[in-house]
Amino acid sequence: MSAPVSGGDRLSAVRAGMAADGIDALVLRPSPDFRFLGGRGDGFLVVTMDGAAETADPRPYLPPGVRRVGVDPEMRVRELFGLAVDAELVPAAQVLAPLRLRKEPYEVAMVERAALAADSVLACAPELSWFGATERAMATRLRVLALEAGCEEVLSVRVTAGPGTAAPGSAPSDRVINPGDALLVSLSARWDGYCAEVARVFAVAEPPEDYDAVYSVVVAARHAGMAAARPGVPAAAVAAAVAQAVDDSGYGRFAAPGAGRGVGLGSDEGPRLRADDDTPLEAGMVLCLEPAIYVPDLFGARVADIVACTESGPRPLTTAPSSLPVLER
Amino acid sequence: MSAPVSGGDRLSAVRAGMAADGIDALVLRPSPDFRFLGGRGDGFLVVTMDGAAETADPRPYLPPGVRRVGVDPEMRVRELFGLAVDAELVPAAQVLAPLRLRKEPYEVAMVERAALAADSVLACAPELSWFGATERAMATRLRVLALEAGCEEVLSVRVTAGPGTAAPGSAPSDRVINPGDALLVSLSARWDGYCAEVARVFAVAEPPEDYDAVYSVVVAARHAGMAAARPGVPAAAVAAAVAQAVDDSGYGRFAAPGAGRGVGLGSDEGPRLRADDDTPLEAGMVLCLEPAIYVPDLFGARVADIVACTESGPRPLTTAPSSLPVLER
Structure with missing residues (x-):
């Protein structure tokens, strides 16, 4: 090695x-x-x-x-x-x-710092006033919080509510956030050179039907992917573990392709957590695991968490809550 | 035309x-x-x-x-x-x-909106707590204010205090802002596609010796450049008017080269307000006028203002205060 x-x-x-x-x-x-x-x-x-x-x-x-x-x-x-x-x-x-591909210990610590900063901003979500605000306004609010938390640079902030959550990658719009909405929030930021992305899912006042179940599948897939991230296995095995967990739930046809990628000085670097990447995982690699399910016209759920590969197994640097957080009015 | x-x-x-x-x-x-x-x-x-x-x-x-x-x-x-x-x-x-090069009326209005937003942020300067803060912290504060003012994107924020003001273009550092410092602040932002930059000069508690005088020269140079920005004259004539005003004051050897450039969808576009640009000015051009004087090891002063060329002459979209603003504790 x-x-x-x-x-x-x-x-x-x-x-x-x-x-x-x-x-x-x-x-x-x-x-x-x-x-x-x-x-x-x-x-x-x-x-x-x-x-x-x-x-x-x-x-x-x-x-x-x-x-x-x-x-x-x-x-x-x-x-x-x-x-x-x-x-x-x-x-x-x-x-x-x-x-x-492989990071030195101080580099892992820097990604962890970026991840914790991003996560701490999303942890503030329940205290913010979402009801009646636009996606765009909330994205700006989160961007400001990230800068105030000390992030050197905010690479992207996504806030999507309602059926739009089923369209991955859409930019924050002027849509107003309403009770009953699914809510997808992600924040990618740089801390003294190193990057991390964290994505979280919320329900506004009350989850849409079946949204709890989909959230559980995504969290289970994240867990399965994390457990698979061990030195010696190919990157594709992590993607396979995530895909398997989604397939087992019956939501397989709505699964997003791939399960994530490496992070470090770049927010999107190797290895690729995809079926076609046989790069062997090694201690010192840092991954952004991001399983997602997108049910067209209904809703989508995506969580992104950071995990470091170590000799003794995966070490999660962030962890999404295991039950769906509900934002109260 | x-x-x-x-x-x-x-x-x-x-x-x-x-x-x-x-x-x-x-x-x-x-x-x-x-x-x-x-x-x-x-x-x-x-x-x-x-x-x-x-x-x-x-x-x-x-x-x-x-x-x-x-x-x-x-x-x-x-x-x-x-x-x-x-x-x-x-x-x-x-x-x-x-x-x-030439903007439509709605485009001039968009640059004006960006300029007013940037200027309004710098107009808040006297209300902020500068004493004992670092350049970097204040730059972040201004960046946040610009986003809260509705700017789509903050292209750059510069905060420089003390003798560092004589080194144009330096990034905000961890230097603490102290009484007696010269202070140079600039903000470049985008509003719905269109850009503007505004730069302002301050003294912290008390101006350094001669700083008042240098500020007056820069403001007079800005005024001379603005007055020269008329349809039909070459862009170089604006640069010449600015250079003449600085030369007349005896500070000529400390003058920054050039007097500015065009702004619009880009923050740095044609025409160039330089001796070698003979592009004729036309109604519909929008300029960032930015005369500056840098006295090595002592201080620098730069103001940047936006002016629109119209058939009936220059129309200033922003205007720096005519006397040096002093930030009180």
Whole structure:
């Protein structure tokens, strides 16, 4: 089992990856990869086989005759045009993504801090005035609470009420939140570089019919996925455990695809908790488990929790309540 | 004098620009250009000579044999790689930037709304508790106030105190704000698509020596630049008026380069208020005027205000106070 790539070793591990892929230089911008390699400012980070520089203008740092450059996937096209380099451009992620799979202990602690901050904001939900407010207004309220809780950046806030909860990914609208609504809330935030997402489900005053049951299935699926997240098993096994739990309940045809993904410096990184990802789980990986059931035109339920893989098994960093929380007027 | 490009005419004006530049397709992402052409969602907008589509996957919409594609400068490199198109890629801005110079009346009203929101937040400054707070904490406070004021997005908040005010562009730090400090505060925000930036200068309890005088020069320079912003004169003339006012005061060698830029769907667009921009000003242009003086190791003063060019002359949308505001304990 490989050790996570720690501070001083990162550059040498990156150069080994560059050599293997025939990449002469990496050009990174403020992004998870940039931060992973110690980038601190708002310029470019250029890594070559014999140097590394943070600079406002990467061009002088590219070796003469450079043939292949790994560029930051988060770089803007205008910055790429600004490079004006005559070389093959490939995604830097092919070198960096494998090195970022396993986290050092301090990195796990940082994700945990982000997760706890996000969770603490959602834990305030019962104290807020939801009735008659719009999704958009409540999303802004949660965004403000997250900033006040000390989050460095709020990556996304989703508030969806009523039948809209069955349409995953919809942005907060001007729909008013009413008694009897299902309510889906998620918050993705960054804390000193590291990301976490937490999603919670509520009922407003009174749950819609069958919503309690669907919530229980999602929580059971989360539990099954968490239990499966052990070193040595493939990422796909976690997805399978989640899918099995939903299938067993009879809600299988309404299950969301996949069961989550890794989190760290990026809010969406490897491994993928999907049937097609056979990456073996290792101690030091941190996952966002997010089982969901979407019943068209009725409602959806999704919880997202963070779990760290350790040698001795999964360690949950957040945990959704086991029974459906009901928001009282 | 050209009319601003209005809703229905935009696509035809864009196609004329594409034809002139030999561009077969534009691929845009959520960005000012995207919004200018009516993009509403979070996918791609593809414009060809005979169609326009908003889509999650632009590839099927690219004409066969496409030779030259204008790509959104705000697009991410990972999205560009995802296109996997064998064509020459050029910045879409070469077609769109000229069309976005002049605003329609409703667009001027939207920038004004953003400017008033930003200004109203900075107008709250005297009521906040600055003494002993950090730059970072106050920046967060202002960010929250801007969201609560209804801004769709806060693009940047700068709070700098003491000698750091002489280093333009520095991010808010953990430095504590003390009596006797110069204080520079700026807020850039978006309101329903349109952007504005407002910057204000304060003294904490008591101005540093000569700070009053420097503030007066910056305000006079802002006034001179505003007065110069008339249809028919080149953008460079506004920069010249600002530079002249600072030179006349004897602070010329401490003047920041340039006097500002256009604002609209982008927070930083044409024309450039610089000596090298001879774009003629036209009614419908909206400018952010931002004269500044930075005296190394001592202090800096910068105000930013928004002005609309109209047939009958400049119309200020915001106005910094004419005398230096002093924040009392």
